Amino acid sequence: MALTFSISTDRHLLNAKDFPRSRSQSCQPEELYQPKVFHFKRHENLCFRSRGLWRIQQGYVRSLTWSLEGDPVPLGFWGAGDIIGYAIAQSHPYEAQCLSSVTAEYLGSAYSFSPEVALAHLRHSNDLLRIAYCRQTEKRLLLFFCWLAQRFGKAVTEGRQIQPKLTHQEIANSIGSTRVTVTRLLKELERTGKIRWDAREKIVYAKTFEQSCEYMYHKERTS
Numbered sequence: 001m002a003l004t005f006s007i008s009t010d011r012h013l014l015n016a017k018d019f020p021r022s023r024s025q026s027c028q029p030e031e032l033y034q035p036k037v038f039h040f041k042r043h044e045n046l047c048f049r050s051r052g053l054w055r056i057q058q059g060y061v062r063s064l065t066w067s068l069e070g071d072p073v074p075l076g077f078w079g080a081g082d083i084i085g086y087a088i089a090q091s092h093p094y095e096a097q098c099l100s101s102v103t104a105e106y107l108g109s110a111y112s113f114s115p116e117v118a119l120a121h122l123r124h125s126n127d128l129l130r131i132a133y134c135r136q137t138e139k140r141l142l143l144f145f146c147w148l149a150q151r152f153g154k155a156v157t158e159g160r161q162i163q164p165k166l167t168h169q170e171i172a173n174s175i176g177s178t179r180v181t182v183t184r185l186l187k188e189l190e191r192t193g194k195i196r197w198d199a200r201e202k203i204v205y206a207k208t209f210e211q212s213c214e215y216m217y218h219k220e221r222t223s
Contacts, residue, residue, distance in 0.1 A: 159209050
């Protein structure tokens, strides 16, 4: 039976505050025996203490682990329809942070995911790993933008508009750089006519997008 969440009085519609988040609290599976829909704010984390899975219905989420030095390592960026959770990623520690307002359905720990879901996670992790190992930071940044634009972008007259709104620090974490370097490179990419990056919209221009996708996926075909 499909869940409807357009009516605010629906008992399945809960906010993130209704879901225990502190380390002293635990998510009890017996309390979550049926799918429920939760609302999260930007920067809030989805709860995985019962190791259940989530299906994102609206918004954007990034999944993370950490290096031995304590730096965040991105595992994937997810949107509507994607299913995420520790049981799929098999990475510890594991965290899923909201990049926007998010509506997500808790599926529970007994939910069986398909092989296609696992393959999607593997593809995304492989893409991000290949981007991270591009030696030139500017190229790495541009490839990351083009990957986001292809996965979540919207076609506009000038090229592809990136939907998730990321801070300079979040971008830096995603490509293994620093916030200062990202800020400098954004100005350089704008100056050279490869992107438009302002408070209103983030656009990768069509020629840049096509060239970067050809570089990334041509190398994938020939490797």
